Amino acid sequence: GENVEQHPSTLSVQEGDSAVIKCTYSDSASNYFPWYKQELGKRPQLIIDIRSNVGEKKDQRIAVTLNKTAKHFSLHITETQPEDSAVYFCAASNGGGSYIPTFGRGTSLIVHP
Amino acid sequence: DGGITQSPKYLFRKEGQNVTLSCEQNLNHDAMYWYRQDPGQGLRLIYYSQIVNDFQKGDIAEGYSVSREKKESFPLTVTSAQKNPTAFYLCASKLDPGRDIQYFGAGTRLSVL
Numbered sequence: 001g002e003n004v005e006q007h008p009s010t011l012s013v014q015e016g017d018s019a020v021i022k023c024t025y026s027d028s029a030s031n032y033f034p035w036y037k038q039e040l041g042k043r044p045q046l047i048i049d050i051r052s053n054v055g056e057k058k059d060q061r062i063a064v065t066l067n068k069t070a071k072h073f074s075l076h077i078t079e080t081q082p083e084d085s086a087v088y089f090c091a092a093s094n095g096g097g098s099y100i101p102t103f104g105r106g107t108s109l110i111v112h113p
Numbered sequence: 114d115g116g117i118t119q120s121p122k123y124l125f126r127k128e129g130q131n132v133t134l135s136c137e138q139n140l141n142h143d144a145m146y147w148y149r150q151d152p153g154q155g156l157r158l159i160y161y162s163q164i165v166n167d168f169q170k171g172d173i174a175e176g177y178s179v180s181r182e183k184k185e186s187f188p189l190t191v192t193s194a195q196k197n198p199t200a201f202y203l204c205a206s207k208l209d210p211g212r213d214i215q216y217f218g219a220g221t222r223l224s225v226l
Binding site: 006009034036044045046089093098099100101104105 | 144153154155156157158161163171203207213214215217218219220
């Protein structure tokens with residue numbers, strides 16, 4: 001089955017800095033890679049996703065890059081703000097059919113004002 | 114916070130007791146999922162269901178049971194066989210077929226008395 005590794009487990013940055021979270025996956029058949037943000041005590045919410053037919057996707061201060069050859073994808077947050085503080089999860093799946101994503105263990109991002 | 118509702122928000126279980134966590138969605142989604150979240154463990158799949166009256170075990174189904182008698186509802190029972198039930202439980206749903214986005218409930222925190 002799929003295995004997703006996520007690093008780092010904790011990331012501490014100063015407000016205004018950039019943050020990068022990296023994930024690797026094992027199943028070359030995986031073709032859909034979502035990222036979720038979970039604020040303390042709240043539900044995970046999708047913030048950005050990417051399919052295997054593109055290498056990069058941006059949405060304002062957030063971007064995701066995908067390297068299919070190396071089987072890794074990354075979340076990039078620029079100009080971090082204190083409200084970006086949360087746990088971020090990556091996931092990988094073979095979209096279509098039975099949609100069963102495999103999640104990474106999460107990264108706790110702390111943005112210091 | 115409409116769409117997918119979990120109740121109760123907090124639940125306490127006595128030793129030897131079965132408890133049921135409720136998950137209801139009004140999104141007309143076909144697929145529903147139950148995840149267990151422990152610190153540093155990410156989201157681990159307990160059970161999932163793609164259609165009414167059908168469900169499959171996930172990675173950590175032992176000690177849990179589910180039913181899917183209605184499209185809107187996917188309750189999870191934590192049985193007395195689950196020896197370490199203390200965790201945060203998340204329910205999710207997804208339109209199937211459709212864009213591969215899961216929508217999560219706000220979660221139930223289960224503790225053992």
